[in-house]
Amino acid sequence: MQLLAIDTATPRVGVALGRDGRAVGEVALIGERRHAEQLVPAIEYLCREAGIGLRSLAAVAVGLGPGLFTGLRVGITTARTIAQALSIPVVGVPSLDLVAYPLRHTDRLVVVVADARRHEVFYAAYRPVPGGVQREGDYAIATPAAVVSDFDARGEEVLLVGDGVLAHWDVFLTLERAERAGPGAAYPSAAALIELATARVEREEFCAPADLEPLYLRRSDAEIEWDRLGR
Amino acid sequence: MTLILGIETSCDETAAAVVEDGRSIRSSVVSSQVDLHERFGGVVPEIASRAHAELVNPVIADALVEAGVDFRDLDAVAACHGPGLAGALLVGVSAAKALGLVLAVPYVGVNHLEAHLHAAWLQDPEVELPLAVLLASGGHTMVVVVEADARYRLLGETVDDAAGEAFDKVARFCGLGYPGGPVIDRLATQGDPRAIAFPRPMLTDGFDFSFSGLKTAVLNHVRRHPETDVRDLAASFQEAVVDVLVHKLLGAADGAGAPTLVIGGGVAANTSLRARALEAGTETGRRVLLPGLELCTDNAAMIAATAWWRLRSDGPTPLSAGADPSLRLPTSE
Ligand SMILES: [Zn+2]
Numbered sequence: 001m002q003l004l005a006i007d008t009a010t011p012r013v014g015v016a017l018g019r020d021g022r023a024v025g026e027v028a029l030i031g032e033r034r035h036a037e038q039l040v041p042a043i044e045y046l047c048r049e050a051g052i053g054l055r056s057l058a059a060v061a062v063g064l065g066p067g068l069f070t071g072l073r074v075g076i077t078t079a080r081t082i083a084q085a086l087s088i089p090v091v092g093v094p095s096l097d098l099v100a101y102p103l104r105h106t107d108r109l110v111v112v113v114a115d116a117r118r119h120e121v122f123y124a125a126y127r128p129v130p131g132g133v134q135r136e137g138d139y140a141i142a143t144p145a146a147v148v149s150d151f152d153a154r155g156e157e158v159l160l161v162g163d164g165v166l167a168h169w170d171v172f173l174t175l176e177r178a179e180r181a182g183p184g185a186a187y188p189s190a191a192a193l194i195e196l197a198t199a200r201v202e203r204e205e206f207c208a209p210a211d212l213e214p215l216y217l218r219r220s221d222a223e224i225e226w227d228r229l230g231r
Numbered sequence: 232m233t234l235i236l237g238i239e240t241s242c243d244e245t246a247a248a249v250v251e252d253g254r255s256i257r258s259s260v261v262s263s264q265v266d267l268h269e270r271f272g273g274v275v276p277e278i279a280s281r282a283h284a285e286l287v288n289p290v291i292a293d294a295l296v297e298a299g300v301d302f303r304d305l306d307a308v309a310a311c312h313g314p315g316l317a318g319a320l321l322v323g324v325s326a327a328k329a330l331g332l333v334l335a336v337p338y339v340g341v342n343h344l345e346a347h348l349h350a351a352w353l354q355d356p357e358v359e360l361p362l363a364v365l366l367a368s369g370g371h372t373m374v375v376v377v378e379a380d381a382r383y384r385l386l387g388e389t390v391d392d393a394a395g396e397a398f399d400k401v402a403r404f405c406g407l408g409y410p411g412g413p414v415i416d417r418l419a420t421q422g423d424p425r426a427i428a429f430p431r432p433m434l435t436d437g438f439d440f441s442f443s444g445l446k447t448a449v450l451n452h453v454r455r456h457p458e459t460d461v462r463d464l465a466a467s468f469q470e471a472v473v474d475v476l477v478h479k480l481l482g483a484a485d486g487a488g489a490p491t492l493v494i495g496g497g498v499a500a501n502t503s504l505r506a507r508a509l510e511a512g513t514e515t516g517r518r519v520l521l522p523g524l525e526l527c528t529d530n531a532a533m534i535a536a537t538a539w540w541r542l543r544s545d546g547p548t549p550l551s552a553g554a555d556p557s558l559r560l561p562t563s564e
Contacts, residue, residue, distance in 0.1 A: 036321045037553040040328045044550065054333050069277065070318045073284040074325045080288050081329035085302045209288060220277035226270070 001058045003201065004043065004082070005193035008035040008075035009067025009095035010114060010163055012187040015042045017050045018194030025050040026191050035074040043078075059088050059206075061197030063095035063188050065215040066122040066139060067114055072214040080209045089206040091197045094215055098188035099162055100126040100133045101196060108157045108179065109136075113164035113172070116141055121164035122217060123147050132196075141217045144168035148175045161185050234300060235307045235542075236330070237535025238287065240323030241315025241343050242370060243267075243274045245286040248531035249298035249305075253539030254356050258297035259525065259532040262286050265410060272403035274369070280318035287326050294531070305336055307547070309538030311531075312340035313558030315370070320554035328550050337547035339538035344560040346533040348377055351493045353536050354522040359491050362520070363484035365476055365508075368496030368529075369395030369410070372440050374479050375560065376487040381540055382563040386483050387438025394472055394498045397442035401449050401468055405461060415465045416501050422466030427452060427459070429471040431478075438479055445471055469503055477507045484517060493520045499527040 003018040013035050016026040027042040047054055062079035065072045076092075083090040096112040103110050103126075110126040110133060122141050126133035142150070144164070151158050152175060161181035165172050172180060200206075232251060239246040248259040264282045268274050295301065310327035313320055324340065331338030347366050351358055362377040372395075373388035392400070395412055402411030407418070429448050432441045449468050453459060476498075484492055494508050505521055512519035526533065 034553065036325055036328075037551055039325070040332050040550045044332055069280070070321060073280060073318065073322055077284055077287060077322050077325040078329045081291075081326045082333050084288050084292070085330055085333040210285070214281075214284070216281070220275055220281075222271050222275040222278065 001198070001201065002052055002056050003059055003061060003194055003197060004054070004057050005061040005190045005197060006039065006075045006079050007063030007095055007098055007188040007190050007193055008039060008071040009063050009065045010071070010187050011068070013038045013042060014188060014190035015039065015046055016190035016194050017046050017052050018198060021195060021198040023191035023194045028187070028190070033068065033071065035071045039074060039078055054082065055086065057086060057088055059083070059091055059197070059201045061091045061093060061193050062212070063098055063193060064092040064213070065095050066116070066141070066217045067095055069216065076212060076214055080212060083209060089201070090209055090212060091200050091206060092212045093193055093196050094139060095188040096122065096124045096139060097135070097196065098192045099186070101192040102189050103159060103161060103181070103185065104128045104133045106159050108159040111151060111158050111160050113147060113160060113162040115164040115167040116218065119143060121147060121168065123164065139215060139217060144171040148172060151175060151178070163187060233306045233539060234304055235309055235535040235538050236291070236294065236305050237341070237531040237538060238291065238310040238323040238327050239529055239531040239534045240283040240287060240319050241311045241313070242319065242529060243279050244529040245283050245290050246529060246531035247291045247294035248535050249294055249300060250532055250535035250539065253536045254353065256353065256532045257300070258294045259530055260290050260293045260297060261525070261530055262290050269409045272409050273399055276316045276318060279316055280322060283319050283322040287322055291326065302330070302334055305334060307337045307339055307538060307542055308334070309339040309341050309534050311343045311346065311534050312552065313555035314343055315556060317554065317556040320556060324554050331550060337542060338550060339542050340548040340552055341534045341537045341541065342558055342561060344371060345383070346537040347495045348375060348383065349537045349540070350495050350522045350526040350533045351377070351520055353526055353532060354520060358520055359518065361487050361489045362491045362493050363480055363487060363489040364493040364495060365480040366496045367394040367476060367494070367498035369393055369399060371496065372442070374438050374483045376483060376489060378563070383560055385560050385562050386486070387440065387479065389440040389442065391441050391443035392446060394440070394442060394476065395496070397446050397472065398498070400446050404450050405453060405464065407461070412498060412501060415469055416503070418462045418465035419469045419503065422460065422462030422464070424466040424470035426463035427467040429467055431471055431474050434475055434478055438483060440475065440479065442472065469501070473501070473504050473507050476504060477511050480508065481511050481515065484515070491518045491520055493522070495522060495527050497528045500524050
């Protein structure tokens with residue numbers, strides 16, 4: 001079974017092709033938010049070099065965010081459209097899960113922190129379990145300082161990872177009992193998406209393409225302003 | 232026979248269409264987001280982009296079903312790649328490029344303004360050139376002369392607000408609702424267009440437009456005379472806008488010796504503008520081409536039609552291309 005995986009929730013464009021649950025090829029480009037330019041050529045390159053025709057795909061998997069709004073729309077629209085044209089299912093997996101999964105062999109609580117700009121971060125915590133990670137609590141948005149005090153209060157050994165940690169390194173440095181992962185682990189892994197999505201494709205856990213909603217976690221400025229003015 | 236799927240997501244309409252040989256519309260589906268932006272009195276880019284991402288695939292499916300074709304029947308796929316809202320444009324561009332890749336057919340990125348000009352050919356393929364075209368909407372206001380081989384001369388454009396934007400802002404200030412165009416048009420039919428003498432900005436001053444001063448004049452009038460009948464206000468404001476638009480369109484036709492006048496863009500739905508353009512044509516012995524409302528407002532048939540021409544003249548657009556929110560009309564000089 002062959003799978004295409006796409007994640008564009010961060011400045012990194014990630015694409016992977018998988019066969020029977022393993023990534024056979026992966027492209028990762030950290031660009032200047034040129035998702036729309038880079039994504040389709042990356043898919044084209046991977047298919048050609050891996051010798052996998054798009055028509056042989058069983059499903060398309062895509063990272064749902066939270067992350068960069070425009071990047072998310074580019075990735076999700078591309079995934080949905082490929083699936084639509086090929087009449088195959090599409091599977092969505094939250095992008096923070098794709099940062100946590102490769103760190104499943106640690107014994108610390110994995111806290112994935114993605115840069116949300118405007119001095120805020122998206123985050124979620126994951127408990128390593130046999131074969132994967134188990135998310136604890138919801139996907140959330142907060143200031144870096146609020147995340148630090150949240151996990152400070154829990155008093156647990158944590159592993160901080162994600163481009164939000166890199167962007168606010170000085171703030172996250174203040175958290176005690178914490179280790180911080182570097183840039184190599186900071187972005188959603190398209191190869192992890194192959195592994196996570198394959199299990200769901202095998203269980204036929206598909207949703208209708210229309211239900212494949214990006215995890216925005218933040219409303220538009222206009223709506224926020226509207227409520228602030230109490231209209 | 233060449234079948235092209237066009238996709239349009241530059242502003243607040245999500246649209247897809249199938250056009251045969253650049254001329255014959257097999258289907259044209261438009262999903263408007265007007266209700267989403269209504270309470271804000273204008274298009275909110277982030278809300279528009281989110282809606283495009285939700286709607287683009289269902290709209291593509293509808294366009295194919297209505298045309299009675301399958302993905303495999305398509306010879307090329309096109310999307311509007313500018314000008315427009317960056318996040319909105321990239322939804323249509325991403326969908327079209329994905330289809331180009333999967334179906335192994337050319338992808339064509341289309342200029343939104345050029346597409347509006349092509350609406351004239353969709354309305355009448357045998358239209359006599361050159362055309363003097365007035366393009367007026369919420370996003371653009373310009374006068375263009377269209378010559379043979381799809382060559383364009385941009386004579387003038389707005390230096391501040393677009394005409395449709397002026398309608399929206401006046402309507403919002405007077406609490407009339409959104410979008411402003413249809414509301415003011417309706418009220419104006421019951422008002423006196425000569426009740427208030429609003430300025431005709433830059434009327435005899437080349438081909439550029441300026442509507443910001445007129446908008447301010449309306450707001451000042453309402454502040455000073457809150458008792459003004461809103462119908463007279465709407466009629467007088469609309470009359471000032473239409474005077475300027477028609478005057479510049481006729482001037483362009485005179486200068487170019489154009490036998491045909493064309494109006495396009497959302498403002499071309501305005502009943503007074505349509506009537507006055509027809510009148511001007513009759514008076515000067517010119518034909519007036521008024522594309523149907525569905526071709527004036529943003530649609531994807533114009534994108535697919537333009538793509539057919541561009542594919543023949545320039546070939547496909549590379550799949551590494553993105554969008555350009557401030558793309559200009561390609562002109563011949
Ligand atoms: Zn337009």
